[in-house]
Amino acid sequence: MKKKDIKVGQIVAWIDPASESSGMFTVIKKYAEHVLLKNSASEIEAPYHELQFLEDTYCCPSCGNIDIEEQGWFYVNSPNTAINDMVEESPIWCSMCDFTLSSSTNCDEFLKIKMQ
Numbered sequence: 001m002k003k004k005d006i007k008v009g010q011i012v013a014w015i016d017p018a019s020e021s022s023g024m025f026t027v028i029k030k031y032a033e034h035v036l037l038k039n040s041a042s043e044i045e046a047p048y049h050e051l052q053f054l055e056d057t058y059c060c061p062s063c064g065n066i067d068i069e070e071q072g073w074f075y076v077n078s079p080n081t082a083i084n085d086m087v088e089e090s091p092i093w094c095s096m097c098d099f100t101l102s103s104s105t106n107c108d109e110f111l112k113i114k115m116q
Ligand SMILES: [Zn+2]
Pocket: 060, 061, 062, 063, 064, 065, 094, 095, 096, 097, 098
């Protein structure tokens, strides 16, 4: 996400490079290289390139967790364990809810349904 696309007060998705505390956050303040983000659980600083639009971010339809996982294939003998291909029709796993989902939704849809 680019700096010009972000407004103070806007809700964005932050993708934690460590895949531990990704989530939906409100932009509190903009700086030259990063933003200050806040949600009910924490306050963090993140660079612009780690932010995503809500419409472009998948989440768990039940709890809104964005660290959801899908199964993938990788070469067992390669030192690089990067995913080579996805498992077709695989379920999606939410570690927060501790169950598998048949489908994910995006963060924008999730918030709209939640606010109804
Ligand atoms: Zn969940």
